[in-house]
Amino acid sequence: MTNPTSNLPISGVFCASATPILEDGTPDHSAFAAHCHALLQDGCDGIALLGTTGEANSFSIAQRQALLEQVIAAGIDPQRLLPGTSQTNVADTVTLMRHAVEAGVKATVVLPPFYYKGVSDEGLFRFYAEAIEGVGRDDLRVVLYHIPPIAQVGLSLELVGRLLEAFPGIVVGIKDSSGKLDSMQAFASSFANFSVLAGADPFMLPLLRSGGAGCITSSSNLIGKHLRVVFDHWHDPAEAARVDKAQERINAWRDLSNAYVQLPTIKAMLARRRNHPGWTRVRPPLVELGQAELDKVWSQMAELEAQDNV
Template identity: 45%
Template sequence: MAKLLVPAATPIDADRRIDLERLAAHCHALLADGADAIALFGTTGEATSFSAPERMATLEGLIAAGIPADRIMPGTGCPAVTETIALSRHAFEQGCETVMTLPPYYYKAVSEDGVFDAMAWLVEELKPLHPRIILYHIPPVAQVGFPVPLVRRLADAFPGIIVGVKDSSGDFANTEALLAACPDLDIYPGSETFLLPGLRKGGAGCITATGNLNARAIRAVIDETDPGRADDRHAEIVAYRKTVEARPLIAAIKAVLADRYGAPSWRAVRPPLRALPDDQIKPLLEDLERLSS
């Protein structure tokens, strides 16, 4: 069964601290709207703007608030492998089944052997916890990624541990190459733009930022059994995605959530990001309203 995983946006309060109550309510809403799991502290969740202790405390708080641990997939990738190990170990100790990790991304132009060494270190430290790891490939942001041959090499070296890839390359040819080279892995496009083409080639679903806003419609594409109707539904979610991502994506998502929840504080982001300017909010909301009418 294909899955929808949503990298939840992270609300913050006036002191720029994580607003756990609002985050828990949002995660409950996402699961109710058809998300299979919450990808906690992904790019959309501003992961790199929060410290490891903040991220660990938030995971514990969400579980205490009734979000099942097995429906949370924390993002754990950091420039320091030791910090990735600490975040991943903590997630598995809390009962999470899977983590999603970036490669160490500060040093650029590193070799594939170097990235392999980092992942091997991570796996060896986590083996007693029976880890499941999804590789997060987002070269437009991280610049360091997981090329297809490296993914195959890691999957062969660590079967049952390296279980999938989130492909946020924005290049469906790369997704196709992953699907062809790694049929034993769960390959998730990082946008619903490629959801239906991916599903038709054996993809596992998608992990998408705009699931924060449009989870029900994305779920409907996954569940649609009529090919023609699936094409129509897919065109609708692609139009929605393109409307949102025409603005700064994280800020736009938070602006829509602020309107949806009647909570202006949802607009806030942590520096260095900036909230969506006031004069861009109404046009965004009007554009989305037109799409739903």
Template identity: 55%
Template sequence: MFCAALTPFNADLSPDHALFAAHCKRLLDDGCTGIAMLGTTGEANSLSSRERMDLLEAVLKSGVAPSQLLPGTGVASFMETVELTKHALAQGVQTVVMLPPFYYKGVSDDGIVAAYSEIIERIDDPRLRVVLYHIPQMSSVPLSLDVIARLREKFPQTVVGIKDSSGDFANMSAIVERFPGFSVLVGADPLMLSLLPKGGAGCITATSNLVASDLATVFAGYADEARQPQVAAAQERIVAARNTVSRFAQMASLKTLLAKRYGHDSWTRQRPPLTPLTAEEAATVNASFDAS
């Protein structure tokens, strides 16, 4: 159970390292297995490579273990992806979440397999573990079952899982059924409970920034008959939180709620072109969350 962690920004829009590290520790205390930092929710594609590296190093220096981090390293340039992934490995972080190169659209499965192959072969490190990232609504580069099969066959010890943020439960189920032992991590909080009994591995989700303890309850107790009342109550809170932050822009809503939780303005800031909620939207979100 990994949190797709939000990134706080200082007034000059540089990442707030201290605040981010403190948030990571809070999430771990709340029951997260680890932190999936520098992903979509973390606004990673608005950060430079150097900023990504510095933020990763800052979290590690704060005392978070390398095994508890799952950084996103996939960018449009596959050579830059190599650089970011090698940096993570040099810090002791062995598992990364990797988008396919995403600028060119309508590319073939052959092209996607070739890109991942170039990246993995150029890194050439047996420690590396890659979680593929399927988020077609953002990347416009979907990862088909055939792509997964070919990469699994070519790199069975390296390509170990996928984060499916498509929202398509049928697709997640199909991956689980076709690839036993392959870690399928849902990207939408409410769907974890349904996928776990089918063989899903867990989640990497945004709303866990707020309801990590509830997701931990679901993850730990979904198969325990005696804990079903707790699981059902936790799931209800997860769905309510997800609905609240989906009413307006999701990341801005999550940041608004974290700013209230922590009492720190750094959480409300986003890098353009993303923008914070209006005062009216923020009031609505806060009231809705408090009432849930």
């Protein structure tokens, strides 16, 4: 049975990957490459590196470029990568986007400029238009990034429609991290041949049923195998029980990842999963979990892993 998402420009389970950090505060290229290989083995279709979960805005442009270059050098197919390429100004955004396209990535994920609040759709259109035109390549593919809870600058249906009209074949999708299913469904129903990707794991299944394309999520750092089951079988009535069970596991793991501040918690969970204590490090202004919190998270992880094996 053919998956209904197969004709969309981008579809599947993409991990909003966390970034391991060395003691000097720079990205740990070796640990990151190993993590990316493990994510693909776990069932992820690709990796959306250097997004919110990847602490992109806590790294320099050079550090971001180097992380992308090194993970490709470590054997990850660039066509499985969706790097975040946003800055609050057009010039630096163009630099990151062009570098990613030249590296051969599948698409770039582009936040709106988020420093100024209350800006107009016209201003946001000009930002995206200048960035796309500044790259000036027909092989550029852009996934818009709608995350108003963090950026405090959202993307309207009208703006997305205007960008699709102005840049057909270049603007190909949107990651919706609004936390609102009706927002995701509105994007999916409003635009044909447009990939709408859920930014939170529990929303992938209902979004797929509404014409969505999959997900880019933080918990997929840990539960790619469960998301794989849902994505591959959601449309097959004969697999309904299997899908429901996988969705239950997804929700349980997501709940644990939100037990404390999400990003340090995800990294604490990865420290246990990868048997690498350095994964707990985060960049300022984030702060890692304390030992009592680590102990509690790791204990609950053990319980979830036991339940996964039942």
